[in-house]
Amino acid sequence: MTFARKRVLAVAAVAVTAALALTGCADTGKSTPAGGSTDSSGNLSVTFIPKNLGNPYFDTSDKGGKAAVAEFGGTFNEVGPAQASPDGQVSYINTATQQGVGALVVSANDPKAICDALDQARSAGVKVVTFDSDTETSCRDIFVNQATSDGIAKAQVDLISKQIGDSGEVAILSASANATNQNAWIEKMKALLASDHPNIQLVDVVYGNDDDQTSFDKTAALLQAHPNLKGIISPTTVGIAAAGRYLSTSAYKGKVALTGLGTPNQLRAYVKDGTITAFALWNPEDLGYLAAYAADALITGEITGKSGDTFTAGKLGSFTVGENGTVLLGDPFVFDSSNIDQFNF
Numbered sequence: 001m002t003f004a005r006k007r008v009l010a011v012a013a014v015a016v017t018a019a020l021a022l023t024g025c026a027d028t029g030k031s032t033p034a035g036g037s038t039d040s041s042g043n044l045s046v047t048f049i050p051k052n053l054g055n056p057y058f059d060t061s062d063k064g065g066k067a068a069v070a071e072f073g074g075t076f077n078e079v080g081p082a083q084a085s086p087d088g089q090v091s092y093i094n095t096a097t098q099q100g101v102g103a104l105v106v107s108a109n110d111p112k113a114i115c116d117a118l119d120q121a122r123s124a125g126v127k128v129v130t131f132d133s134d135t136e137t138s139c140r141d142i143f144v145n146q147a148t149s150d151g152i153a154k155a156q157v158d159l160i161s162k163q164i165g166d167s168g169e170v171a172i173l174s175a176s177a178n179a180t181n182q183n184a185w186i187e188k189m190k191a192l193l194a195s196d197h198p199n200i201q202l203v204d205v206v207y208g209n210d211d212d213q214t215s216f217d218k219t220a221a222l223l224q225a226h227p228n229l230k231g232i233i234s235p236t237t238v239g240i241a242a243a244g245r246y247l248s249t250s251a252y253k254g255k256v257a258l259t260g261l262g263t264p265n266q267l268r269a270y271v272k273d274g275t276i277t278a279f280a281l282w283n284p285e286d287l288g289y290l291a292a293y294a295a296d297a298l299i300t301g302e303i304t305g306k307s308g309d310t311f312t313a314g315k316l317g318s319f320t321v322g323e324n325g326t327v328l329l330g331d332p333f334v335f336d337s338s339n340i341d342q343f344n345f
Helices: 016-026 057-071 086-099 115-123 149-163 180-194 212-225 237-248 263-270 284-300
Strands: 046-048 075-078 103-106 127-131 142-145 168-174 198-209 227-235 257-260 276-282 311-312 318-322 326-328 331-337
Touching: 046 057, 046 086, 046 284, 057 075, 057 127, 057 212, 057 237, 057 284, 103 115, 115 127, 115 168, 115 311, 127 284, 142 284, 149 180, 149 227, 149 257, 149 276, 168 180, 168 212, 168 237, 180 198, 198 212, 212 237, 227 237, 237 257, 237 263, 257 276, 263 276, 263 331, 284 311, 318 326
Parallel strands: 046 075, 046 103, 103 127, 127 142, 142 326, 168 198, 168 227, 227 257
Antiparallel strands: 276 331, 311 318
């Protein structure tokens, strides 16, 4: 797995500004017929729409996407809402469709709510790749999955189990209540805890909406509501960083375990000061890179999205489309004090 240098950028965006940026930046390579419909074949204009801008995780994944688009000679653009909401994404999808981009690469804030907009995009000839968080299969061509839900859930359950001695109360601090990937992982974590860890009790699931302050406040509320809490799992980069910030300066430091999904640069200080023992993630830069190459393969007709299709994703090599149009990046990686300084993203 390749890990690239990461520089966290703070981004503030609103829909009008992003729409104007998209108008100026999206080079479709051909004129757009009336009504916005276009044949996307050969149109290598690729627009990334993350859950929200200003999120270090998506800053990294979109950096990978930009690099890939440059490699295959396309035009890259990134737009999205300031807050993670499906309504916020719809306006950007509609604007991109009107501009006649070749492909959209979207991390869905809701599996259904953005489908009408994506259906309109596909009817206009735009290829749709989801990554990180999927929609219903009928709304897109390909889903680039960072890892299997089973693998992600097991990694987090194994980590928290080890850290609390396989016994005690735990809670989950998630992103938004409608996030497809989060909910899939949570359901599998619940099943694993029930079947393999009978002495661990999941007492609460709360939602920080991928907002730093909300996640920070939810962490405080969890600890007040559950005085016997021994561990928190936060399967979201914003949530685990906010929880780490709270725990590191509270009386709970070293007493309440914290794990989940995060980036090394976000969590390095918390690993070094003992707030976090270990956490997991895939390489988000590789995820965005692979998603961009999947878009390229769809645009050029190398693949259609059916099971068994194969394509090459630059430095990452060859990938095969699996069931339900899913392309798998790989297994999650565990970061701890022994290896965290080897990575910079």
